[in-house]
Amino acid sequence: MTSTSQRAAPLPPDERRAALVASTLALVLAEGPDVSTRQIAQAAGVAEGTIFRVFTTKDELVNAAVASACDSAPMLGELAAVDRTAPLDVRLVAAVEILQRRTTRIFRLVDAIGLKAVEAGRSRQDLSAEGALIEQALTDLIEPARERLRLEPREVARRLQLLAFACTHPRLTGNDPLAATEIVSMLLDGVRLRPGPPEPLP
Structure with missing residues:
Protein backbone atom coordinates (compact mmCIF):
# COMPACT_ATOMS: atom_id res chain seq x y z
CA MET A 1 0.00 0.00 0.00
CA THR A 2 1.32 3.43 -0.92
CA SER A 3 1.53 5.88 1.95
CA THR A 4 -0.19 9.21 1.42
CA SER A 5 1.98 10.99 4.00
CA GLN A 6 4.94 13.02 2.80
CA ARG A 7 7.89 14.06 4.85
CA ALA A 8 9.29 17.50 4.43
CA ALA A 9 12.85 18.11 3.32
CA PRO A 10 15.34 18.38 6.21
CA LEU A 11 15.16 21.73 7.97
CA PRO A 12 17.86 23.70 9.78
CA PRO A 13 17.81 22.92 13.54
CA ASP A 14 16.02 26.13 14.57
CA GLU A 15 13.34 25.72 11.91
CA ARG A 16 12.91 22.03 12.78
CA ARG A 17 12.43 22.93 16.43
CA ALA A 18 9.93 25.66 15.54
CA ALA A 19 7.98 23.27 13.28
CA LEU A 20 7.76 20.66 16.06
CA VAL A 21 6.64 23.28 18.59
CA ALA A 22 4.00 24.70 16.24
CA SER A 23 2.64 21.25 15.36
CA THR A 24 2.54 20.24 19.02
CA LEU A 25 0.73 23.41 20.03
CA ALA A 26 -1.93 22.89 17.35
CA LEU A 27 -2.48 19.31 18.48
CA VAL A 28 -2.56 20.21 22.19
CA LEU A 29 -5.13 22.94 21.52
CA ALA A 30 -7.26 20.46 19.57
CA GLU A 31 -6.86 17.31 21.66
CA GLY A 32 -5.23 18.13 25.00
CA PRO A 33 -1.77 17.22 26.32
CA ASP A 34 -2.04 13.46 25.74
CA VAL A 35 -1.12 13.60 22.07
CA SER A 36 1.43 11.01 20.99
CA THR A 37 4.86 11.65 19.53
CA ARG A 38 3.66 9.76 16.46
CA GLN A 39 0.84 12.27 15.97
CA ILE A 40 3.26 15.14 16.45
CA ALA A 41 5.74 13.70 13.96
CA GLN A 42 3.02 13.17 11.35
CA ALA A 43 1.70 16.69 11.82
CA ALA A 44 5.23 18.14 11.51
CA GLY A 45 6.12 15.94 8.53
CA VAL A 46 9.15 14.34 10.20
CA ALA A 47 10.19 10.93 11.45
CA GLU A 48 9.21 10.21 15.05
CA GLY A 49 12.86 9.81 16.02
CA THR A 50 13.53 13.37 14.91
CA ILE A 51 11.59 14.63 17.93
CA PHE A 52 14.09 13.06 20.32
CA ARG A 53 17.03 14.56 18.51
CA VAL A 54 15.58 17.96 19.41
CA PHE A 55 13.79 17.32 22.72
CA THR A 56 14.73 14.90 25.46
CA THR A 57 11.13 13.92 26.25
CA LYS A 58 7.63 14.52 24.98
CA ASP A 59 6.90 16.55 28.13
CA GLU A 60 9.77 18.87 27.26
CA LEU A 61 8.26 19.39 23.80
CA VAL A 62 4.77 20.02 25.21
CA ASN A 63 6.24 22.51 27.70
CA ALA A 64 8.00 24.30 24.84
CA ALA A 65 4.71 24.47 22.94
CA VAL A 66 2.94 25.96 25.97
CA ALA A 67 5.75 28.49 26.42
CA SER A 68 5.47 29.50 22.77
CA ALA A 69 1.74 30.16 23.17
CA CYS A 70 2.39 32.33 26.23
Whole structure:
Protein backbone atom coordinates (compact mmCIF):
# COMPACT_ATOMS: atom_id res chain seq x y z
CA MET A 1 0.00 0.00 0.00
CA THR A 2 1.32 3.43 -0.92
CA SER A 3 1.53 5.88 1.95
CA THR A 4 -0.19 9.21 1.42
CA SER A 5 1.98 10.99 4.00
CA GLN A 6 4.94 13.02 2.80
CA ARG A 7 7.89 14.06 4.85
CA ALA A 8 9.29 17.50 4.43
CA ALA A 9 12.85 18.11 3.32
CA PRO A 10 15.34 18.38 6.21
CA LEU A 11 15.16 21.73 7.97
CA PRO A 12 17.86 23.70 9.78
CA PRO A 13 17.81 22.92 13.54
CA ASP A 14 16.02 26.13 14.57
CA GLU A 15 13.34 25.72 11.91
CA ARG A 16 12.91 22.03 12.78
CA ARG A 17 12.43 22.93 16.43
CA ALA A 18 9.93 25.66 15.54
CA ALA A 19 7.98 23.27 13.28
CA LEU A 20 7.76 20.66 16.06
CA VAL A 21 6.64 23.28 18.59
CA ALA A 22 4.00 24.70 16.24
CA SER A 23 2.64 21.25 15.36
CA THR A 24 2.54 20.24 19.02
CA LEU A 25 0.73 23.41 20.03
CA ALA A 26 -1.93 22.89 17.35
CA LEU A 27 -2.48 19.31 18.48
CA VAL A 28 -2.56 20.21 22.19
CA LEU A 29 -5.13 22.94 21.52
CA ALA A 30 -7.26 20.46 19.57
CA GLU A 31 -6.86 17.31 21.66
CA GLY A 32 -5.23 18.13 25.00
CA PRO A 33 -1.77 17.22 26.32
CA ASP A 34 -2.04 13.46 25.74
CA VAL A 35 -1.12 13.60 22.07
CA SER A 36 1.43 11.01 20.99
CA THR A 37 4.86 11.65 19.53
CA ARG A 38 3.66 9.76 16.46
CA GLN A 39 0.84 12.27 15.97
CA ILE A 40 3.26 15.14 16.45
CA ALA A 41 5.74 13.70 13.96
CA GLN A 42 3.02 13.17 11.35
CA ALA A 43 1.70 16.69 11.82
CA ALA A 44 5.23 18.14 11.51
CA GLY A 45 6.12 15.94 8.53
CA VAL A 46 9.15 14.34 10.20
CA ALA A 47 10.19 10.93 11.45
CA GLU A 48 9.21 10.21 15.05
CA GLY A 49 12.86 9.81 16.02
CA THR A 50 13.53 13.37 14.91
CA ILE A 51 11.59 14.63 17.93
CA PHE A 52 14.09 13.06 20.32
CA ARG A 53 17.03 14.56 18.51
CA VAL A 54 15.58 17.96 19.41
CA PHE A 55 13.79 17.32 22.72
CA THR A 56 14.73 14.90 25.46
CA THR A 57 11.13 13.92 26.25
CA LYS A 58 7.63 14.52 24.98
CA ASP A 59 6.90 16.55 28.13
CA GLU A 60 9.77 18.87 27.26
CA LEU A 61 8.26 19.39 23.80
CA VAL A 62 4.77 20.02 25.21
CA ASN A 63 6.24 22.51 27.70
CA ALA A 64 8.00 24.30 24.84
CA ALA A 65 4.71 24.47 22.94
CA VAL A 66 2.94 25.96 25.97
CA ALA A 67 5.75 28.49 26.42
CA SER A 68 5.47 29.50 22.77
CA ALA A 69 1.74 30.16 23.17
CA CYS A 70 2.39 32.33 26.23
CA ASP A 71 5.33 34.21 24.70
CA SER A 72 4.40 37.88 24.44
CA ALA A 73 7.22 38.80 22.03
CA PRO A 74 5.20 38.22 18.82
CA MET A 75 2.30 40.26 20.20
CA LEU A 76 4.65 43.09 21.20
CA GLY A 77 6.06 43.03 17.69
CA GLU A 78 2.57 43.36 16.24
CA LEU A 79 1.79 46.28 18.55
CA ALA A 80 5.02 48.00 17.54
CA ALA A 81 4.06 47.61 13.87
CA VAL A 82 0.71 49.42 14.21
CA ASP A 83 0.74 52.58 12.08
CA ARG A 84 1.35 55.55 14.40
CA THR A 85 0.01 57.95 11.77
CA ALA A 86 -3.43 56.32 11.71
CA PRO A 87 -6.29 57.94 13.69
CA LEU A 88 -6.44 57.02 17.38
CA ASP A 89 -9.58 54.92 16.91
CA VAL A 90 -7.92 52.89 14.16
CA ARG A 91 -4.73 52.39 16.20
CA LEU A 92 -6.66 51.19 19.22
CA VAL A 93 -8.91 48.83 17.25
CA ALA A 94 -5.78 47.23 15.78
CA ALA A 95 -4.28 46.95 19.29
CA VAL A 96 -7.43 45.38 20.75
CA GLU A 97 -7.60 42.83 17.94
CA ILE A 98 -4.01 41.85 18.73
CA LEU A 99 -4.81 41.55 22.46
CA GLN A 100 -7.95 39.55 21.72
CA ARG A 101 -6.15 37.03 19.54
CA ARG A 102 -3.65 36.32 22.28
CA THR A 103 -6.28 36.22 25.05
CA THR A 104 -8.35 33.75 23.03
CA ARG A 105 -5.32 31.53 22.38
CA ILE A 106 -4.31 31.50 26.06
CA PHE A 107 -7.78 30.54 27.22
CA ARG A 108 -8.04 27.82 24.58
CA LEU A 109 -4.80 26.48 26.03
CA VAL A 110 -6.15 26.67 29.59
CA ASP A 111 -9.22 24.71 28.48
CA ALA A 112 -7.00 22.11 26.81
CA ILE A 113 -4.43 21.47 29.55
CA GLY A 114 -5.60 23.30 32.66
CA LEU A 115 -4.61 26.52 34.36
CA LYS A 116 -1.90 24.96 36.55
CA ALA A 117 -0.10 23.51 33.54
CA VAL A 118 -0.10 26.89 31.80
CA GLU A 119 1.05 28.71 34.93
CA ALA A 120 3.81 26.16 35.62
CA GLY A 121 6.10 27.67 33.01
CA ARG A 122 5.38 31.29 33.91
CA SER A 123 6.74 32.89 37.06
CA ARG A 124 5.13 35.88 38.76
CA GLN A 125 8.16 37.90 37.74
CA ASP A 126 7.62 36.93 34.09
CA LEU A 127 3.97 37.97 34.26
CA SER A 128 4.81 41.27 35.91
CA ALA A 129 7.48 42.10 33.33
CA GLU A 130 5.18 41.10 30.49
CA GLY A 131 2.37 43.28 31.83
CA ALA A 132 4.69 46.28 32.00
CA LEU A 133 5.88 45.74 28.43
CA ILE A 134 2.33 45.46 27.09
CA GLU A 135 1.25 48.58 28.98
CA GLN A 136 4.22 50.49 27.59
CA ALA A 137 3.48 49.34 24.03
CA LEU A 138 -0.12 50.53 24.36
CA THR A 139 0.98 53.80 25.96
CA ASP A 140 3.26 54.45 22.98
CA LEU A 141 0.29 53.96 20.65
CA ILE A 142 -1.85 56.40 22.62
CA GLU A 143 0.78 59.06 23.36
CA PRO A 144 0.39 61.02 20.08
CA ALA A 145 -3.24 61.77 21.06
CA ARG A 146 -2.37 63.00 24.57
CA GLU A 147 -3.78 66.51 24.00
CA ARG A 148 -7.20 65.10 23.12
CA LEU A 149 -7.54 62.93 26.23
CA ARG A 150 -8.59 63.80 29.75
CA LEU A 151 -6.49 60.98 31.23
CA GLU A 152 -2.79 60.23 30.95
CA PRO A 153 -1.92 57.84 28.08
CA ARG A 154 -0.64 55.22 30.53
CA GLU A 155 -3.96 55.20 32.39
CA VAL A 156 -5.83 54.93 29.10
CA ALA A 157 -3.56 51.98 28.20
CA ARG A 158 -4.33 50.30 31.54
CA ARG A 159 -8.07 50.70 31.02
CA LEU A 160 -7.81 49.43 27.47
CA GLN A 161 -6.11 46.26 28.70
CA LEU A 162 -8.76 45.71 31.35
CA LEU A 163 -11.61 46.21 28.90
CA ALA A 164 -10.02 44.02 26.23
CA PHE A 165 -9.52 41.20 28.74
CA ALA A 166 -12.96 41.45 30.35
CA CYS A 167 -14.77 41.76 27.04
CA THR A 168 -12.89 38.81 25.50
CA HIS A 169 -12.64 36.32 28.38
CA PRO A 170 -14.90 33.42 27.31
CA ARG A 171 -16.35 32.88 30.76
CA LEU A 172 -17.07 36.56 31.34
CA THR A 173 -18.64 37.02 27.92
CA GLY A 174 -20.48 33.71 27.64
CA ASN A 175 -18.34 32.95 24.57
CA ASP A 176 -19.74 36.05 22.91
CA PRO A 177 -16.86 38.58 23.05
CA LEU A 178 -17.33 42.19 22.10
CA ALA A 179 -15.88 43.32 18.80
CA ALA A 180 -12.72 45.40 19.01
CA THR A 181 -14.60 48.39 17.58
CA GLU A 182 -17.14 48.19 20.43
CA ILE A 183 -14.43 47.96 23.07
CA VAL A 184 -12.61 50.98 21.67
CA SER A 185 -15.82 52.97 21.41
CA MET A 186 -16.66 52.16 25.03
CA LEU A 187 -13.21 53.32 26.14
CA LEU A 188 -12.99 56.51 24.11
CA ASP A 189 -16.42 57.73 25.04
CA GLY A 190 -15.09 57.77 28.58
CA VAL A 191 -11.72 59.42 28.00
CA ARG A 192 -12.17 61.89 25.16
CA LEU A 193 -12.36 65.54 26.08
CA ARG A 194 -15.95 66.78 25.99
CA PRO A 195 -16.92 70.16 24.54
CA GLY A 196 -18.20 72.78 26.98
CA PRO A 197 -17.48 73.30 30.67
CA PRO A 198 -16.31 70.31 32.70
CA GLU A 199 -19.01 68.29 34.36
CA PRO A 200 -19.19 68.55 38.18
CA LEU A 201 -17.83 65.60 40.05
CA PRO A 202 -20.43 63.49 41.92
